[in-house]
Amino acid sequence: MEQKFQKQLQQIITHGAFFENEPMSRHTTFGIGGPADIFVDVSSADEIRQICQLARSLEVPFFIVGNGSNLLVSDEGIRGLVIHLGKSFSEVERDGEIIKAQAGASLGKIARVALDASLTGFEFAAGIPGSFGGAVSMNAGAYGGEMKDILVDVDLLTPQGEIVTLKAEDMDLSYRHSIVFDKDYIVLGARIRLQPGQEQEIREKMDQLARARREKQPLEYPSAGSTFKRPTGYFAGKLIQDAGLKGYTVGGAMVSEKHAGFVVNHGGATAREVRFLICQVQKKIQDKFGVHMEPEVRFLGFEDEVVQ
Template identity: 50%
Template sequence: MTDKILTDLQQLIDPTYIKVDEQLRNHTYTKLGGKADFFLMPSKVEEVQAIVKYANDNQVPFTLLGNGSNVIVRDGGIRGIVLSLKRFDGIRREGNQVIAESGARIIDASRFALKEELTGLEFACGIPGTVGGALYMNAGAYGGEIKDCLESALVVNSEGKVIRLPAEAFDLSYRTSNIPTKKLIVLEATFSLEPGKREDIKAVMDDLTYKRESKQPLEYPSCGSVFKRPPGHFAGKLIQDSDLQGKGVGGAEVSTKHAGFIVNKNNATATEYIEVIEMVQRTVKEKFGVDLEREVRILGED
């Protein structure tokens, strides 16, 4: 069966961009995760459509992976097809709009807007995810979020059709959207921005970059901020007040620099990383009666 799927996939995209038993730890910010049966990196819309249709028609499991900045892949890896849109990385300007393909980093879209003297994407200058991933979770930082500037997005739906949808169609709210429930694949996003002065835009981005680098444990692999902000609280403060910083399991631990981060400090496994997440949730619930909801996605099998 595996040989047949491989043969079929080689008819859909350049075989150079098909990897069998690919280690997903090489594609996640946490440096965690087992193997993908088939790791595909298409570069054309038609290829994405063909892959989606093939997976649906043949009941082959299908998973979309951005640049792995906000996901944990379990040690058993992911069965079936893992689709990466890293080769969809173009960014261009049309009027006061920045149009970025889904595999481009949202950081790079922010930097492009700076170069073009367009304001509105400064908040994204430190968010490590892709444009597609940023839409998927309505990424935000320092008071700004994707829904503030998104005008529309080009997507492939579950039937493999390409459609353009306005921003309001995605039900963007705090760290969530309807993209996963509607099984959409973002191909590109259009951001509506405003003309600004380069020095003013750069000053804001420099300030946000300083705040990020001084407060976040960027020296270790991590998935970024693990938990959503609970109503009336800050996740990091609750974790800090629970005396959990420096506590961990195996090679994974709660960061001593920022309690909202869990770092892969010493060749952790995904199982250890997830056990630390669960330990934090359990402890905060016991101490403060607050349920911490994960912001990070967990994919794959043990």
């Protein structure tokens, strides 16, 4: 990577940090992924804006990563820059029923703030292992709730370098989709509105959902959660199970025996193996049931276009 780029990056980053050849396996819940040329841990909206501006001006490709819980990064890694929105960019504030958080805040941290303030409505998200920015971008959801239900508005960085605030209704939020991916926006932070509730009830609901996850999901193995989106009229896990693919293995990658909707890293899986397994599952389900299985997991650093 160009010396010039690194020098200028150094001047922009005042509080954050950047690393060369950083293994992405450290930053994905799959525990898979080769090195990113440069990995920056950012700490402010202005830093993000300046870094993007610099990368664009020097034509350095860049990618946004939150907690890496919905990502498959290639074994070759990422040529260019990874901008990580994590702990260094994770302030959470509450004002009455409104919680405002920076994009790097974990959903777990926001859930604790909601619980401490006896606010209900965020319980569904407490066990999702993503960052707030990732959850807003993906319109993450579980157990009958989704980000769309609670979002008030979102602070975004546009590709033109402007910081704008969009109301939730203008975010084009639908099942695991938002305007963020269509417009190349970066989520900097957002506000959610919750409702007054009973602390004990909120805690019980969170505990109950955490138990349900532990019982049903293969949390003992690294994964990126549900591998596929729910095809209209079907359940991904049920289709995969009905196709006899539970336990189907390619190298270290496996269709979980506990929940067929999850591809897990059963031990030392490569991205190539996971991707091949995903393609095989798609092909078999297409042949057997005529249903297209669109991956929910997002692919980063693959040279050839991945069919979503």
